[in-house]
Every structure is written in structure tokens, then in C-alpha cells.
Amino acid sequence: MPATAPRGVGHLRGDEPFPAAARRALADAQLRRNLGHATTTIRAKSGAVIGELPDWEQLRAAGSAVKADVLARLPELLEQLEAAVTAAGGSVHWAADAVEANRIVTDLVAATGSDRVIKVKSMATQEIGLNEALAAAGITAVETDLAELIVQLGEDRPSHILVPAIHRNRAEIREIFLRAMPGVDPALTDEPAVLAAAARRYLRQTFLTTPVAVSGANFAVAETGTLAVVESEGNGRMCLTLPETLITVMGIEKVVPTWRDLEVFLQLLPRASTGERMNPYTSMWTGVTPGDGPRAFHLVLLDNGRSAVLADEVGRQALHCIRCSACLNVCPVYQRTGGHAYGSVYPGPIGAVLSPQLTGVEDNASLPYASSLCGACYDACPVKINIPELLVHLRAEHVAAQRRPTAESVAMAAAAYVMDHPALYAAAQRAARLARLAGRRGRGLPPPLSGWTIGRDLPEPPARSFRDWWGQR
Secondary structure (H helix, E strand, O other), rough: OOOOOOOOOOOOOOOOOOOHHHHHHHOOOHHHHHHHHHHHHHHHHHHHHHHHOOOOOHHHHHHHHHHHHHOOOHHHHHHHHHHHHHOOOEEEEEOOHHHHHHHHHHHHHHHHOOOOOOOOOOOOHHOOOOOHHHHHHEEEEEOOOOOHHHHHHHOOOOOOOOOOOOOHHHHHHHHHHHHHHOOOOOOOOOOOHHHHHHHHHHHHHHHHHHOEEOOOEEEEEEOOOOOEEEEEEOOHHHHHHHHOOOEHHHHHHHEEOHHHHHHHHHHHHHHOOOOOOOOOOEEEEEEOOOOOOOOOOEEEOOOOOOOHHHOOOOOOHHHOOOOOOHHHHHOOOOOHHHHHHHHHOOOOHHHHHHHHHHHHHHOOOOOHHHHOOHHHHHHOOOOOOHHHHHHHHHHHHHHOOOOOOOHHHHHHHHHHHOOOOOOHHHHHHHHHHHHHHHHHHHHHOOOOHHHHHOOOOOOOOOOOOOOOOOOOH
């Protein structure tokens, strides 16, 4: 069977279960205010531009169909992509996992003689812990996306797929810049334009003097070997054109068959993610072009558990994800806990189904339960990933993997037995009235029953059951 992502490298596993991390996040009032303001703003913008398209649902269906087709013939498309990239003057490397990918990239950078790289925002390189691997080899990685730069200078972790520093407000960002950004003006204010200008001054010289860049890829077109990165700031364009060597790390699921297929996603992604009709910067490159752009291009195709996800006929739809973050912005759980509580670089609803599959469910067993199953994520997803279905599927896998009976499985077996015996069921209904003694929301229930009501409200039993009412009439 395909291997899952290895332990001890990368950022797919947290240090503690979701409930413990979430409880601490819920106590952070500033975090909740930051998240509430940001997600509300993004939702409003996204809803407005989506409402302009009369064929939005048809676009969603088309995106889902293209992704399903890709996964059905992934080996064929990846070989086609490799051949096209190679024919265009690029080099293709296959990485089975994070360890191999980090080794490949580190060796490629070291071969250039450079001790510094500039980076385009990339979920794949965060997933494998590339910055840490480069640092261990004496190579400095400089994040050029503004939000990623904030996270890096603050020695923090990303908390959102699209807006990694969403948990920070502008006053906090000002403090980070004053503390950690070289050459910053001590009179720096927290006006967004002023903060952006400070970051621009800091990065400009780095762009002009760093010969190696590392990027991710939003899409790769198999028929031509073309890679695409979409972004909003222009830093990606600088990284993709100025350096002499460009190294792209791409999850194998990001391939699309043709340019016509790419057209669908370039309409879906900006509207679902940033609430824009099109991305301000859409950069595409095909291999190496003499006199234009990098002189050497390397594409690293990353598995790191994706083949294991593909092997699950239900779970594989998580690989449809185009990293738009729409599910995070509508999720009531994410809005209250933020991304750090998930422990993985992939937070929110998509992280709750993707991370456990990449690592093996038991390594992220609490994440499939980090949801109310309200279905808002499914409605928002531009490629129609049925995240609630996947959550239930993974919960069932977790329960099936338990080698001994759990408290929950014992309770469910007892409930099934009672419901199968009418006299016992009637007695249980009468006994349920005593639950009123447990107090409001069942908080007074003794262990182990209190384990249920820690995270849930116990419905108040009616004064008279339906069976009693029926019998009296």
C-alpha cells in the first residue's frame, strides 16, 4: 500500500489533540476578533463576485469533473507533464516523501553555491518543512509574500491557507516589524500602506541579489509542461523571473490535462479565495527560455502521502482541493479557534480531512471530529468536495482502527440493545426525566457521562414522552 507522510519532518501533525488546542484558542479574545473581522470581510467580497456569474454552479461542476478525471488517470498525466517539462529544457525530480523532497531541493540550492533563496508562498514547502531543512544546511530562506514574511519575522506559524497571518492585526504586525525587520524606521505606524512599504523596501534588495528562488505551483498543464502561480502582490512575479535558478515543489494532484481545463480554475479560484474576478498576477512559465527568466528550472513532484489518499475511493476527493480557503471562511469552528488549533499546515475543514489522510488517521485522530457537520464548507467549495461526507468516513475509520472497545462504542452498543427491547426502552424514557437533575445543559452529569456534555449541550427531556401521550389518548 502507498506510504503516508513520514513522522518527524514537516508540519502535518500537531503536538496536542484538537480539543486541547481549541480550548486555549477560545480563551484568546483578540484572536477571535481578528478572525471574525477577516473572515467576514472575505466572505462578503467573495459572495458579491460569485453572485455576478449566472453559471457559477456549472463552473463548480466542471471543476469537480476535471479533478475527478485527473485522479482517474494521474500516472498518465504526470508522465505527460514530465515529458513536456523536459522537452522545454526543465528537469523533473520525483519525491516520494518530505525527506526526499527536502534533500532534492537542498542539493539543488547547494549546487548553485548560494546560501540564500527567495520563496514564493507555497503550502507544499510548508508541508514538508523545507525552510527548516534549508536552515540545517546553512541556507537562509526569505519569504516574500507579505503575510508569510510577517509569520517568518514573528517566529510564528501560518493559521490560514490564503492569509497566513490572519490571526494578527496591524498593531501586532507593526510590533513584529519594529522588533525583527532590519533597517525599519523607528517611527513606523500601523497604517497598512506604511507597513507594506516597509516590507517592500526590505525585500527589494533581496530580490535583486538572490540567484535562487523556490516556489510552489497552483496548477501544471500536462499537455505543454506549463506551470502557473496566481497571487495578489507581485512578489511571486519577481521570484519567478529575476533569479538564475527556479525550483518548484508541486503536489502531484495539481496537474490539469489541458489549457482549456486551466480556464475553469482561473475563474473559480479568485472568486472563491480573495473575492476577485481574476488574480492580479497570474504567472506562467514553460521550461527555460534563453534570455528570458531563469536559466535553470527544476520541478519537484511531491507525493508525501498523496498516493495513500488516492487509494481511498471515498477519501480521494480531498485531493480536488485548489487551496482557495473558502471552507475556512465559512466554518463556525475555524472562526472561533483559528488555524493553529488544527496542528497542521492545512487548517479548517479541508485540513480536517486532508491531514489525517496524508499522515494516517491515527496520527491526526481528533481532526475529523473538529466539525459540527453543518455542511457550510460543502456549499462554499468551488470544486464541490463533500467535506461532511469525508469527515464521517474518517471518523468511521478511526473507530474501526481501535483494537479495544471505547466508551463510545460500549455506549452505542448498550443503546442499540435498549432500543431493540420495547420494555427496556420505555423504562429508559421514564428514567430520562431524571436528567433534569443534571442541571442546565447536562453539566451536572457524573463521569463518564460528563465527557459527552463537555463539548455538547444535553437536550432537555420533555415533561411527557410521546409514548405516554399516545397511551393516554
